[in-house]
Amino acid sequence: MRFKFQVVLYGINKKIRTEMMPHTLTRLRQKIKPISLSQFNILLALWLGLALNFAFFQQIQKLTPYQGPKAYLFLAATVLVIVAAYNLIFQFFNWRYTAKLFAYILLIIGGFTAYFVNSLGVMISPEQIQNMMQTDPHEVQDLLSLRFILWSILLVFLPIMFVAVLPIQAEKISSQLLKKLLHAFVSFVLLCGLLFIFYVDYAAIFREHRNLKSLISPQNTISATWSYYRKSAPKKNLPLVQYGQDAHLLEHVSQSKLPKLMVLVVGETARAESFSLNGYAKNTNPELSKLDIINFSQVSSCGTATAVSVPCMFSGMPRTDYDQQLASHREGLLDIAQRAGYKVTWIDNNSGCKGACDRVEQYVIPQPIKDKWCAKNGECYDEILLDSLKAYLAAIPENDKTPRLVVLHQMGSHGPAYYQRSTAPYQPFKPSCDTNAIQGCSNSELLNSYDNSIVYTDHVLSSLIGILKSNTAYQTGFWYLSDHGESTGEHGMYLHGSPYAIAPSQQTHIPMLMWFSSAWHTGNPAQINCLTQQKSQKLSQDNLFPSLLTLLDVKSQVIDGKNNMLQQCGLKQKE
Secondary structure, three states: OHHHHHHHHHHHHHHHHHHHOOHHHHHHHHHOOOEOHHHHHHHHHHHHHHHOOHHHHHHHHHHOOOOOHHHHHHHHHHHHHHHHHHHHHHHHHOOOOOHHHHHHHHHHHHHHHHHHHHHHOOOOOHHHHHHHHOOOHHHHHHHOOHHHHHHHHHHHHHHHHHHHHOOEOOOOHHHHHHHHHHHHHHHHHHHHHHHHHOHHHHHHHHHHOHHHHHHOOOHHHHHHHHHHHHHHOOOOOOOOEOOOOOOEEOOOOOOOOOOEEEEEEEEOOOOHHHOHHHOOOOOOOOOHHHOOOEEEEEEEOOOOOHHHHHHHHHHOOOHHHOOHHHHOOEOOHHHHHHHHOOEEEEEEOOOOOOOOOOOOEEOOOOHHHHHHHEOOOOOEOOHHHHHHHHHHHHOOOOOOOOOEEEEEEOOOOOOOOHHHOOOHHHOOOOOOOOOOOHHHOOHHHHHHHHHHHHHHHHHHHHHHHHHHHOOOOOEEEEEEEEOOOOEEOHHHOEEOOOOOOOOOHHHHEEEEEEEEOHHHHHHOHHHHHHHHOOOOOEEEHHHHHHHHHHHOOEEOOOOOHHHOHHHOOOOOOOO
């Protein structure tokens, strides 16, 4: 059986070599002196441990308790620990017929992971894996740049080609086992010895900085992926759990009272500190600042990535008790509003609703509107949402008195291609970073591009309010909040998706705005007054579920009073 397995693996490796290597490389391979499996494992361990982990070693250097030569000695010891750990692992998994196959896998995973860690300061976590699994092709395109291509060539494809042409000499199984035992022993002794010598230092560093391990490639991706599928990945075919079955409207629409139309805008990657409404020095909100809006300045997100925040904010579960598995197959806010009598519609200009809108209407944007606002690569400016809303409202029959909840999902400020998130009239800040290789731009250029995307969002939101203000068939309301924030080089970090416990405020502090028509004001003055009183209080996405349902006059036992903004003023729903 063992012989058959080895024959199969040998055949796989031979096929890979045949398909990957042109004739010239085959000839080159013949000229290279074969090396032993032990030497191959050491070379692979050195490459993975040393070449791919500059960001990790930089952090260790910053956190070392030593100065001068001792600091460099501590850094060298850390390098040896990583290399020895990999070499020890390879003694168990890397055999002659499997070595290259494992090497290809690790070089691909490690090489690409190292790009995001070393170039963008991204920490690889289960949340990042989830975000990656739900990324659409357009978002992948945004990550492609000349820097990424060069990195891929130098640190992925060239090492793979080197491994492909490097011959591994045949050895007797007894000799191979003896060498493996020796290398395993030396690696184990070296690993344990260094950890023992510097135990106090490593314990102090990793106790205070638990996520340092998320910088070590490729183990970070392997570990995070395993954790994601073990704990976080939604299980398929689970029965739908009904929630809020008692939901009903407190007031039915009559001929004398207008129905409600609430437009909820889910922003993308907007951070509160870049809104001039919150004190930012640049005027990023020139249009919204002139409108009668309620700006909430102290709001935090449920997560640092869309795949977490969006299902969380619609689930009815607070962040501290959020159960992703349960949320994936339980009804949420939109289901409850629909059960109560609202016509619920989701209009998307992003990568989907992450399960939040699976059981409500998902508006199909007409092709002429797409042609107007979308580029050839399929990405669309957010003004597509405005025209889609206009088309949606125009199609409603005059005698239709159904209250409506419409959710608009923005592209917002999604990076790293911030320069593609705004049109020319809304790019006041120059010079800008007109590339998706943002780590190559200056800090001011990068911030200008990001801030321009906020200016464009300001225009989109103010135009939306204009649409709602002109609508006389409904009591109209508007609620905007972003899914999460964004890092633009602060603390050496870019983009988002950091573990929440260590995520900087740029990724968790989000903007939130409300606006209500005069008809809504007239019918619900106490609500507006109550919300206005809380504009400087600490709030979060936890407040969305109970507060929005209450604004919509929906009654249900699942509405949590603790997070209901409208109950903080002593307001109670009336039957």
